[in-house]
Amino acid sequence: MASVTASSVSFSSVASSLKKNQVSQLKTVSVSFGGKSFKPVPLRFRVACAAKPETVEKVCEIVRKQLALPADSAITGESKFASLGADSLDTVEIVMGLEEEFGISVEEESAQSITTVQEAADMIEKLNEKK
Amino acid sequence: MALKLSLNSINCQSQKYSSFALPQMASLGSPKFFMASTLRSNSKEVETLKKPFSPPREVHVQVTHSMPPQKLEIFKSLENWAEQDLLAHLKPVEKCWQPQDFLPDPASDGFHDQVKELRERAKEIPDDYFIVLVGDMVTEEALPTYQTMLNTLDGVRDETGASLTPWAVWTRAWTAEENRHGDLLNKYLYLSGRVDMKQIEKTIQFLIGSGMDPRTENNPYLGFIYTSFQERATFISHGNTARLAKEHGDVNLAQICGTIASDEKRHETAYTKIVEKLFEIDPDGTVLAFSDMMRKKISMPAHLMYDGSDDNLFEHFSAVAQRLGVYTARDYADILEFLVGRWKVADLIGLSAEGLKAQDYVCGLPPRIRRLEERAQGRAKQAPIIPFSWIFDREVML
Numbered sequence: 001m002a003s004v005t006a007s008s009v010s011f012s013s014v015a016s017s018l019k020k021n022q023v024s025q026l027k028t029v030s031v032s033f034g035g036k037s038f039k040p041v042p043l044r045f046r047v048a049c050a051a052k053p054e055t056v057e058k059v060c061e062i063v064r065k066q067l068a069l070p071a072d073s074a075i076t077g078e079s080k081f082a083s084l085g086a087d088s089l090d091t092v093e094i095v096m097g098l099e100e101e102f103g104i105s106v107e108e109e110s111a112q113s114i115t116t117v118q119e120a121a122d123m124i125e126k127l128n129e130k131k
Numbered sequence: 132m133a134l135k136l137s138l139n140s141i142n143c144q145s146q147k148y149s150s151f152a153l154p155q156m157a158s159l160g161s162p163k164f165f166m167a168s169t170l171r172s173n174s175k176e177v178e179t180l181k182k183p184f185s186p187p188r189e190v191h192v193q194v195t196h197s198m199p200p201q202k203l204e205i206f207k208s209l210e211n212w213a214e215q216d217l218l219a220h221l222k223p224v225e226k227c228w229q230p231q232d233f234l235p236d237p238a239s240d241g242f243h244d245q246v247k248e249l250r251e252r253a254k255e256i257p258d259d260y261f262i263v264l265v266g267d268m269v270t271e272e273a274l275p276t277y278q279t280m281l282n283t284l285d286g287v288r289d290e291t292g293a294s295l296t297p298w299a300v301w302t303r304a305w306t307a308e309e310n311r312h313g314d315l316l317n318k319y320l321y322l323s324g325r326v327d328m329k330q331i332e333k334t335i336q337f338l339i340g341s342g343m344d345p346r347t348e349n350n351p352y353l354g355f356i357y358t359s360f361q362e363r364a365t366f367i368s369h370g371n372t373a374r375l376a377k378e379h380g381d382v383n384l385a386q387i388c389g390t391i392a393s394d395e396k397r398h399e400t401a402y403t404k405i406v407e408k409l410f411e412i413d414p415d416g417t418v419l420a421f422s423d424m425m426r427k428k429i430s431m432p433a434h435l436m437y438d439g440s441d442d443n444l445f446e447h448f449s450a451v452a453q454r455l456g457v458y459t460a461r462d463y464a465d466i467l468e469f470l471v472g473r474w475k476v477a478d479l480i481g482l483s484a485e486g487l488k489a490q491d492y493v494c495g496l497p498p499r500i501r502r503l504e505e506r507a508q509g510r511a512k513q514a515p516i517i518p519f520s521w522i523f524d525r526e527v528m529l
Contacts, residue, residue: 089499093503096503096506105510
């Protein structure tokens with residue numbers, strides 16, 4: 001049984017219920033657990049367990065520093081490194097900075113898949129969980 | 132984090148994270164990063180068309196004629212200088228060494244004994260050294276590609292194949308000098324008996340067929356910066372194979388590699404002089420060109436190397452070259468630092484805003500590369516041992 005918190009919905013449980021209902025396009029989903037029914041909530045398919053905001057913020061800081069962007073520049077979870085002006089060397093150095101900041105070790109294969117701030121933050125959380 | 136650094140222009144692993152460098156780096160330990168610009172960059176990269184068993188074919192969206200036409204006259208105006216100064220770096224043919232000077236003499240009665248001695252010395256040299264020597268030889272043998280590349284450059288190309296401009300004279304004579312390198316290494320390897328000549332010959336045929344993509348855009352600024360870098364890289368590389376040959380007790384092979392290295396040094400001097408002139412005449416344009424080439428990464432000429440079975444042949448060869456210390460990511464950083472110093476990039480004045488950014492980028496790049504390389508070394512995993520068709524599928528550690 002999935003547990004539904006106030007702030008997030010576990011995607012995998014929703015997915016299985018979706019399959020049963022054979023819903024292909026879904027903007028909102030009504031979830032029922034233990035007799036209670038929740039209001040339909042917009043479902044962000046990408047977010048399984050969102051990284052903590054502090055993590056995302058730290059990543060933004062590291063990216064800002066690496067790319068020498070002004071303190072007020074707009075960097076969010078969705079921000080793509082490449083769009084912010086990072087070249088391949090910058091991206092490598094960003095990951096290195098994240099390793100140092102968070103005390104983690106990133107495998108090359110994982111590193112290759114990081115293109116946005118959010119992806120970096122999610123990977124950090126995942127690696128921290130494993131510790 | 133293991134970084135894939137490919138010095139050489141990316142081989143088919145083009146989408147690999149941070150792969151760039153001349154030789155390709157499988158782990159941060161190898162110079163891949165700097166060898167091939169296999170990095171996922173901002174530039175539009177065409178997806179590698181990788182059919183199984185096809186030669187690696189990584190092609191960036193090809194930019195052409197990026198030098199503005201008004202700059203053509205710079206090269207016209209340099210023709211007198213080229214005639215006086217540049218051509219002076221060529222050696223008259225009569226004074227040049229020829230491959231026969233270093234090989235058993237077929238016209239002599241002692242030929243068979245000389246061959247026997249060569250083969251005995253070669254037996255003492257390990258397989259991993261031969262992998263690197265073969266890779267170097269294959270690179271040299273792809274000379275048609277390099278002469279072609281020089282003739283793609285606006286303002287300096289040989290228009291007819293017999294043009295008398297000093298640029299054209301230089302290019303033909305340079306090609307002629309380089310031609311001896313491949314010939315000499317080919318004959319040595321053939322006589323040594325240590326390698327599978329047919330596989331090597333196949334590799335050469337594939338490579339010449341593939342060409343190379345140094346991203347010089349018909350632009351002689353980019354082109355001569357590229358060749359400056361390359362000549363120094365080959366000088367270092369052949370110098371190291373010479374040193375190693377000596378360590379393995381083969382003085383003749385050491386002389387072979389050392390002689391080739393001295394040619395490369397002379398060529399490096401010539402090409403860096405051209406770029407020095409460009410920095411004098413057009414410091415802003417030249418520093419922008421330097422930065423552009425470094426951002427794109429200096430790709431190795433043989434990055435599209437393929438032998439019919441190993442889709443990552445260049446990467447594997449580069450890894451061995453890195454491990455043996457023949458050509459490493461450190462060398463890439465050192466060459467860059469040398470050129471920054473040689474061309475006094477830090478002292479340039481009167482630069483535009485873009486030029487200043489380019490100057491900062493280029494001057495700041497060597498330490499960044501070294502830091503990357505250090506971390507890679509610290510994380511280096513146990514390298515795999517793989518077969519190479521060049522040595523009859525005997526195995527060598529990457």
